Amino acid sequence: MADKLNFDLVAPEARVFQGEVDMVVVPGSEGDFGVLAGHAPFMSTIRSGAIAIHDGADVRRTFIHGGFAEVTPAGLTILAEEAIDIADVDPAEVERQLTEAREDLGQARDEDETREAKNRIEKFEALLQTIAH
Amino acid sequence: MASLKELKNRINSVNSTKKITKAMQMVAAAKLRKAQDAAEAARPYAERMAAVMANLSTAMSGPDAPRLLVGTGKDDVRLLVVASADRGLCGGFNTNIVRMARERIAALTSEGKTVKILTVGKKGYEQLKRLHKDKIVDHMELKDVKKIDGAVAAQIGDKITALFEAGAFDVCEVISSEFVSVISQKPRAQTLIPARDAIDESVERPDLAGAIYEYEPDEEEILAELLPRYINTVILSALLENAAGEMGAKMAAMDSATRNAGELIDKLNLEYNRTRQAKITKELIEIISGAEAV
Numbered sequence: 001m002a003d004k005l006n007f008d009l010v011a012p013e014a015r016v017f018q019g020e021v022d023m024v025v026v027p028g029s030e031g032d033f034g035v036l037a038g039h040a041p042f043m044s045t046i047r048s049g050a051i052a053i054h055d056g057a058d059v060r061r062t063f064i065h066g067g068f069a070e071v072t073p074a075g076l077t078i079l080a081e082e083a084i085d086i087a088d089v090d091p092a093e094v095e096r097q098l099t100e101a102r103e104d105l106g107q108a109r110d111e112d113e114t115r116e117a118k119n120r121i122e123k124f125e126a127l128l129q130t131i132a133h
Numbered sequence: 134m135a136s137l138k139e140l141k142n143r144i145n146s147v148n149s150t151k152k153i154t155k156a157m158q159m160v161a162a163a164k165l166r167k168a169q170d171a172a173e174a175a176r177p178y179a180e181r182m183a184a185v186m187a188n189l190s191t192a193m194s195g196p197d198a199p200r201l202l203v204g205t206g207k208d209d210v211r212l213l214v215v216a217s218a219d220r221g222l223c224g225g226f227n228t229n230i231v232r233m234a235r236e237r238i239a240a241l242t243s244e245g246k247t248v249k250i251l252t253v254g255k256k257g258y259e260q261l262k263r264l265h266k267d268k269i270v271d272h273m274e275l276k277d278v279k280k281i282d283g284a285v286a287a288q289i290g291d292k293i294t295a296l297f298e299a300g301a302f303d304v305c306e307v308i309s310s311e312f313v314s315v316i317s318q319k320p321r322a323q324t325l326i327p328a329r330d331a332i333d334e335s336v337e338r339p340d341l342a343g344a345i346y347e348y349e350p351d352e353e354e355i356l357a358e359l360l361p362r363y364i365n366t367v368i369l370s371a372l373l374e375n376a377a378g379e380m381g382a383k384m385a386a387m388d389s390a391t392r393n394a395g396e397l398i399d400k401l402n403l404e405y406n407r408t409r410q411a412k413i414t415k416e417l418i419e420i421i422s423g424a425e426a427v
Contacts, residue, residue, distance in 0.1 A: 008181065012369060014179040018276040030349050039272045041190070045358055068359060070185050077181050081283065081362075 003037040006075025007053065011061065011083040016062065023054040024076055026069045035069075035076045043073040048126035050086065051078065061086050063130050065123045084127070091131055097123035137412065140405040144398060151394035157222070158387035165315065165380035171281070172373040186363050187228055187332050188346065189356055199353070201360045204327030205303045210247045212270075212302035213237060214293065214325070216309040216371055217257030218379040221274045224386035226310065226318060226379055227256040231340060233320040233396045234308050238265060239302070253289060253372070270301070281376055284370035293368075294361055297326055304330075309371040310378040316385055318378035325367055328360060 004020035017107075025034045027049030046067045053060040066081035101124060105117035190202060215234045217227045234250070234257070241248050250269045252258040258272045271292060278285050293305060305326040310318045324331045348355055 008177075010178040010181050012175055012178045012366065013171070014174040020327055028349055041346045041357060043185075043346055044351070045355055051360070068185065068355070069187070072188070078360075079178060079185065 005035060005037040005039075008075065008077045009051070009064075009080065010078070011080045011081060016080070016083045017053065021053050021055040024078075025052040025054070026076075026078065027051065027064075028069065029046040039071045039076070041073065041126050042069075046078070046080070048123050061130070063089070063127055066124070073101055082123075086130060089127065089131055091128065094124050094127050094131070098128065137405065137408055139407060144401045144405060147394050147397050147401065151391055151398065153388040154387045154394060158168075158384055158391060159385040161223075161387060165377065165384055168373070168377040169312075169315075170374065172370070172377045174272060175370055175373050180368050182363055182366045183332060186328065186359065189352070189359065190329050190332055199356055199360060201297065201326060201364070202328045202356065204330070207303045208246065208310075209250060210302040210304075211241050211324075212249045212251060212293070212305040213322075214251045214253065214260065214289075214305065214307045214368075216307065216375050217254035217260075218375065219254070219255045219274055221256055222386060223379050223383035224304075226382035227254075227260065230308060230310055230320045231260040232258055234261060235264070235307065237306070237322060238268070240246045242362065251293070251296075254375075261358050268298070275372070281369070281372050283365065283369060286365045286372060290361060290365035290368050290370075292397045293325070294364060307367065307371050309375050312374040312378045312381065315381045318382055323367070324373075325364060328363060328422075331367070 004022065005024065007017065007019060007021050007024055008015070009017040023034050025032055025037050026044070027047050029045040029047045032049075033044070046064060046069055048063075048065045050061045050063050053062070063084045063086055064078065064080040064082065065084075068079045070077045070079075098121065100116050101120035105114065107116040107123060108117050186318050215230065215233060217230045221227065238250075248265075248268050249270045250261060250265060251263060251273075252269060253273045253275065255274050255276065258269070258274075262269060273289060273292075275281065275285065296302060299307065304324065306322050307325050308320060308322045309323045313316055
């Protein structure tokens with residue numbers, strides 16, 4: 001087996017994951033990409049979606065919303081605005097929040113509110129899609 | 134000498150003060166633990182963010198680098214973001230922050246620079262507005278905020294970024310309290326904008342061993358997204374450390390207040406007992422001399 005990849009997943013409120021894994025598949029803003037140990041230095045923005053952490057036969061999926069992935073010779077770091085463990089998500093609750101966000105978009109008074117509501121819709125849609133898989 | 138009743142009243146009132154300060158101390162201790170945990174949990178993100186920024190800023194040094202990163206090229210107008218607590222009764226915590234802010238203002242003014250102030254937190258605002266009301270451009274309070282999180286920091290960060298985009302200032306500094314330990318907080322000033330100076334101050338550049346980064350999308354876009362976030366992150370960690378520091382200072386202040394009240398009660402009790410004894414003796418003498426006279 002090849003070397004392991006040093007992987008860090010941090011959100012503003014907490015360090016979500018840190019450890020050595022085989023591979024991480026990241027939803028980049030211009031397409032998904034997999035990172036293995038020894039990847040060339042690389043930096044990308046992230047769209048909302050699930051990252052898959054492969055370790056042996058184990059695959060752990062975590063939903064992230066917004067952020068950056070940085071690959072250095074030392075390993076992979078993901079700075080996520082928000083990280084949600086998929087096991088913790090209640091689909092009905094997400095549906096409800098999505099409806100709420102859509103309503104807010106309809107009532108948005110200025111540009112900021114519109115953008116904020118769109119951002120939320122995008123997040124919840126991506127989250128629903130992730131759960132469905 | 135005060136009468137017995139007066140003394141009794143005083144003892145009672147000091148006693149209830151002691152109870153209050155004791156309760157406040159315990160509340161502060163509980164909140165401190167939470168605030169400390171929050172500040173510690175946010176640290177890895179801030180550290181990684183700074184490291185990523187350091188990498189990027191090394192790569193981006195051309196003339197078209199964003200102004201948030203390299204600054205406006207001038208240093209005429211300074212924005213001081215003074216973050217203090219919303220509540221008092223925490224010893225010298227707010228005063229120390231404000232004193233540092235005043236010193237910075239005096240130093241910058243004597244260098245001929247224009248100073249603008251944005252205060253976060255009520256106490257800092259109240260103390261600064263006496264002397265520098267004309268310089269305060271904006272004020273925010275965190276009183277209604279239950280939990281300090283990314284959204285709060287983003288609110289402040291967006292305000293600062295908007296001011297910068299509007300050309301209201303050239304360099305931005307944040308004055309807040311550094312949480313050294315539970316019993317020690319010291320005020321510090323750190324540069325926020327231009328971000329490059331801030332990074333130079335705080336982060337060692339990682340050794341990339343000559344590796345060339347690939348960017349997706351390109352550097353400008355990444356940087357444009359990353360910079361506001363970086364600013365928000367710096368503000369968030371400043372706010373979290375402030376919150377922890379406030380609770381630490383409050384705990385220490387309330388602890389010494391409780392101890393003072395205890396000492397005062399002891400003294401008053403002694404005086405009360407002496408007065409009571411003197412009164413009894415006096416009454417006895419009166420009775421005896423009265424009996425002798427008969």
